[in-house]
Amino acid sequence: MIASFGYSASADGSGIVDLGRTLNTAFARIVRTFFVSVIILASGGMEKSPVGAEVDITIRQLPSDRLEVTYKLSNPQRALLFSAIPGRYRETHWEIKSKGFKIRRRNGRTRIERLDGERFSRVTITAAPAGKRLTKQYQPISQYGVDGLMVYTGHFWPVSKRGGRMSSAFTFIPENGGKIVAFGEHTNELSNWRSPHAHPSFVYMGPLTPVETADVMAIVDPDAPQWIMDDFYEMTPRALAHLSEEFGFSLPTKPNLFLAAPLGKEEGRLRYAGDALPGQFQITLAGAAWKNRTPQAISIFRSSTVHEAVHLWQAAARPVNNDVASWIHEGGADAIAAETLVAIGYWEPENYTEYFLGAREECAGGLELGPLSSAEKRDNFRVLYACGHVIAEAVSIAENRSVTHFWRDFVERARTENGYTEETYFELVQERTGDQAFVDKLRDFVRTPLANPDREIGRLLAAAHMTAQNAPLAPAQGR
Ligand SMILES: [Zn+2]
Numbered sequence: 374m375i376a377s378f379g380y381s382a383s384a385d386g387s388g389i390v391d392l393g394r395t396l397n398t399a400f401a402r403i404v405r406t407f408f409v410s411v412i413i414l415a416s417g418g419m420e421k422s423p424v425g426a427e428v429d430i431t432i433r434q435l436p437s438d439r440l441e442v443t444y445k446l447s448n449p450q451r452a453l454l455f456s457a458i459p460g461r462y463r464e465t466h467w468e469i470k471s472k473g474f475k476i477r478r479r480n481g482r483t484r485i486e487r488l489d490g491e492r493f494s495r496v497t498i499t500a501a502p503a504g505k506r507l508t509k510q511y512q513p514i515s516q517y518g519v520d521g522l523m524v525y526t527g528h529f530w531p532v533s534k535r536g537g538r539m540s541s542a543f544t545f546i547p548e549n550g551g552k553i554v555a556f557g558e559h560t561n562e563l564s565n566w567r568s569p570h571a572h573p574s575f576v577y578m579g580p581l582t583p584v585e586t587a588d589v590m591a592i593v594d595p596d597a598p599q600w601i602m603d604d605f606y607e608m609t610p611r612a613l614a615h616l617s618e619e620f621g622f623s624l625p626t627k628p629n630l631f632l633a634a635p636l637g638k639e640e641g642r643l644r645y646a647g648d649a650l651p652g653q654f655q656i657t658l659a660g661a662a663w664k665n666r667t668p669q670a671i672s673i674f675r676s677s678t679v680h681e682a683v684h685l686w687q688a689a690a691r692p693v694n695n696d697v698a699s700w701i702h703e704g705g706a707d708a709i710a711a712e713t714l715v716a717i718g719y720w721e722p723e724n725y726t727e728y729f730l731g732a733r734e735e736c737a738g739g740l741e742l743g744p745l746s747s748a749e750k751r752d753n754f755r756v757l758y759a760c761g762h763v764i765a766e767a768v769s770i771a772e773n774r775s776v777t778h779f780w781r782d783f784v785e786r787a788r789t790e791n792g793y794t795e796e797t798y799f800e801l802v803q804e805r806t807g808d809q810a811f812v813d814k815l816r817d818f819v820r821t822p823l824a825n826p827d828r829e830i831g832r833l834l835a836a837a838h839m840t841a842q843n844a845p846l847a848p849a850q851g852r
Pocket of ligand 1: 680
């Protein structure tokens, strides 16, 4: 998720954006499915399983990180549709094994069709990993140690003509006695499976044995440096326990954490990419610099990992649509990660301050190019994290409470209102601070082009009544 400290990294914004959109449609489908099954039961309960899937998807692991995927449709169709992802991943990395089919792209969709245009009810493809990392997208297939891979089901999940995901049941078949890991499952074969979150998810296939505790199921690449494994196993359960406590609720399913470390040979590289989904997050570390337990590597690893963990709780609050600014949750996750690291004893107040000052500097630099409200359009993702972090801190100072405390309320509010917008955020700030002048300043800060961003950050913090005593120096005290 993070690119501060001057290292290359990728944004995980897509994950949460995707999450907002598909969670809403998935929810609509759950409601619909529920009604249909009630009707079936009321009319005599003819069916054993309440509602059959529209499509059965069998994903078989093949050698060298490839998959064989078979689609079986309950009603024959003229085309199998997928919402297009940027680049031409499916068109270039999928091969149709069934005879007499073609794959093409039209009107923002990938389509699999028969050459003769007839309806069909079954087709098999093979899929290879994307080669180059897809930007702002979950990776369809990622290597996880020797003979292991992780699938993101979303890219293999067909959509209906209207664009919603088809009701699908997945079967996973690993190679050579490998295992499947998905949420609490750890098994030889997973049949007729649907994610407990009714949402695309990560599924691991391969020989690794997960580390399971009462609260978490983790799959860690054996190629990861030992210090990373130690840190991950020791810190993550503590961070999760702390977040459960602070947010006031536990996660609905035992979360999965996946850590891959295809480090490569580039000595100076220290790249952390993270993706969060409901109940799961995955981390990919690249660059040989991870082998050394340097202060920078430790700091990036810890802050980024806890940032992803925070998303697991934030996922309970959904943005109403794709257009809701991601500075809200990305900046919130950075700030809460910093609070958590101090609270569980991994950071000193100096680390916290340094992290905040880094965000402030990056935010100021990013806003030179335009206002925060249009940063996403400019593909300036880092500024969303950095300025979101600054804003979260400013709010925390203004109300004299922790960022986590704000989010505890914000999640509750978004649940009651069935999603949140930027306006929901401002309204809650207004309610909690009772400070109109600060909220006005905050709105301006987000929406107006700023001639001197650094000065405006100073003014925002002044409007929050920041003093030497309540500056983000000692987050554990007072707030
Ligand atoms: Zn994030």
